[in-house]
Amino acid sequence: MKIHIIAAIAENNAIGKDNQLLWHIKDDLQLFKKTTLNHVIIMGRKSYESIGRPLPKRTNVVVTRKRDYQPEGVLVFNSLNNAFAHFEKLGEDVFVIGGGEIYRQSVDDAHELHISHVDTSVEDADTFFPKVKWAEWQEEESEAYEASPENDFGFTYRRYSRK
Numbered sequence: 174m175k176i177h178i179i180a181a182i183a184e185n186n187a188i189g190k191d192n193q194l195l196w197h198i199k200d201d202l203q204l205f206k207k208t209t210l211n212h213v214i215i216m217g218r219k220s221y222e223s224i225g226r227p228l229p230k231r232t233n234v235v236v237t238r239k240r241d242y243q244p245e246g247v248l249v250f251n252s253l254n255n256a257f258a259h260f261e262k263l264g265e266d267v268f269v270i271g272g273g274e275i276y277r278q279s280v281d282d283a284h285e286l287h288i289s290h291v292d293t294s295v296e297d298a299d300t301f302f303p304k305v306k307w308a309e310w311q312e313e314e315s316e317a318y319e320a321s322p323e324n325d326f327g328f329t330y331r332r333y334s335r336k
């Protein structure tokens with residue numbers, strides 16, 4: 174079982190503000206969809222509420238410490254480790270899709286990172302991607318996208334695997 178992390182990160186590691194994303198980037202949303210479709214996606218309760226619904230054609234997993242939390246169409250776990258253990262037993266890869274708290278707890282266990290490096294810095298963000306020890310990661314793939322009417326900013330998608 175592989176743990177993948179997928180995130181769109183500003184130059185200063187910002188990823189969110191007021192429980193929302195910091196941008197609208199259509200090409201990144203499409204990339205996210207293509208990468209995660211038919212897979213297991215794991216997210217924190219706050220990111221789930223920000224999205225507001227289960228994402229179609231994926232096994233949606235939400236982690237929360239709340240005991241009575243059960244929105245329709247998602248699997249709920251009371252700890253991130255229990256969620257990982259469940260899919261480890263099934264031999265299924267998982268994609269950790271955020272947010273900041275969940276990335277922080279999974280980056281040291283992840284096998285692959287799918288990062289969209291967004292060409293901007295957002296100083297008033299309130300949520301950040303954790304520091305990555307880049308020396309431990311090898312770049313496997315890279316593709317640049319331009320800003321456009323549908324992409325607020327240009328970005329470079331890079332896939333990294335653990336060395």
Ligand SMILES: NC(=O)c1ccc[n+]([C@@H]2O[C@H](COP(=O)([O-])OP(=O)(O)OC[C@H]3O[C@@H](n4cnc5c(N)ncnc54)[C@H](OP(=O)(O)O)[C@@H]3O)[C@@H](O)[C@H]2O)c1
Binds near residue numbers: 180270
């Ligand atoms: N740029 C990107 O790629 C990207 C991707 C995803 C999200 N985001 C942004 O990130 C922000 C949300 O991130 P966030 O850090 O505030 O919240 P989050 O990580 O989405 O969710 C945090 C919540 O997850 C639950 N949780 C965390 N660790 C847990 C554990 N070990 N066991 C059980 N439950 C656990 C808790 O829920 P309870 O409080 O219910 O117990 C906690 O309050 C938003 O702005 C969102 O738009 C950005």
